[in-house]
Amino acid sequence: MIAQANRLDHVEEYYFSTKLKEVRALQDSGQPIINLGVGSPDLQPPPQVMTALHQALLNPSAHQYQPYRGTNDFRKAIAEFYKNFYNVGLNHETEILPLMGSKEGITHISMAFLNEGDEVLVPNPGYPTYAAVSRLVGASTVLYDLKEETGWLPDFEELEKRDLSKVKLMWVNYPNMPTGAVAKKELFEKLIAFGKKHSILIVNDNPYSFILNEEPESILKYSSDLKGIMELNSLSKSFNMSGWRIGMLCGSEKNINSVLKVKTNMDSGMFFPLQAGAAMALRLPQEWFREQNKIYMRRKEEIRKLATALECSFSEDQAGMFLWCKVPEGNTSEGFVEHLLKEYHIFAAPGFIFGSQGEGYIRFSLCASEENIIKACNRLTA
CATH class of the missing domain: 3.40.640.10 (Type I PLP-dependent aspartate aminotransferase-like (Major domain))
Incomplete structure (x- = not known):
């Protein structure tokens, strides 16, 4: 039996590496999980980028x-x-x-x-x-x-x-x-x-x-x-x-x-x-970001509705592709996330994984379609 290096004694496997296995298992079993936990963009890269990628494949030294x-x-x-x-x-x-x-x-x-x-x-x-x-x-x-x-x-x-x-x-x-x-x-x-x-x-x-x-x-x-x-x-x-x-x-x-x-x-x-x-x-112009942000703003408005329905509080001036929310009084971040997952089949990231100052908060990702975010909202009143 070969022992692992001592440097691993105080390092855990990345939270999303393990938690997403559970989420995928739930999805594979037929549960309609809406994933609002991970910041992996679901939108496509710019079409000009895809063209440049394809053309570069033909370069004689590309490989x-x-x-x-x-x-x-x-x-x-x-x-x-x-x-x-x-x-x-x-x-x-x-x-x-x-x-x-x-x-x-x-x-x-x-x-x-x-x-x-x-x-x-x-x-x-x-x-x-x-x-x-x-x-x-x-x-x-x-x-x-x-x-x-x-x-x-x-x-x-x-x-x-x-x-x-x-x-x-x-x-x-x-x-x-x-x-x-x-x-x-x-x-x-x-x-x-x-x-x-x-x-x-x-x-x-x-x-x-x-x-x-x-x-x-x-x-x-x-x-x-x-x-x-x-x-x-x-x-x-x-x-x-x-x-x-x-x-x-x-x-x-x-x-x-x-x-x-x-x-x-x-x-x-x-x-x-x-x-x-x-x-x-x-080398793309500013217009690329403007168009992307129109999509993210519409999604953020729906996430805000979801958070409000869950009685979570949040500041209005957040940047980036997440909404950071304070969970209702008396809840832990992990407990609240587990409640969302089991009761409504909605996955969000618990704040404790980001450190002790994240306890009492959850993070919703904007990397889901507007349709799915609205669907998540509707589950709360179904």
């Missing part, structure tokens, strides 16, 4: 190994995208690294910068992968609480009271998942100053900035010196390309090269047609 840094055209497209939509100038040769999804980037960044015994500031609530990967590489997680009463933003006064001497990296995520909170210039400037003061690398995970958000922002916009900040971004949500597994990391040349040392030992480059399709997506 060979590709550059570890990604194709020159893809990196140029990323630089153009950041300039056009965030007003951030990046050197496509040195300050951009394409990724096989931004989730890959979380692991690569952690491996590139964290040693055993280092500490990592992780948002609570927040994306569970930040903490899980930190533990996998032997670092210790230090949770910083995000609270509804302070707009789900970091409390810098509380952070300054801590012993930060071992903290090397801080994960931030705005627009925030799961809460939908949006960051403005003031927060990014505070984060940059905080990181510089304490020699902490600030990494903003930024995949939701174009979904139901009028003013997309990048932390990179607020500093001419990228040495202490990096940003992950992704095509998964904004362009309905989650299954393509395409993202990007932006930062200083030195930091990008550190991550590249990890990446070049983990893969052999991304499939050329995927990069060609992604480059086309990044």
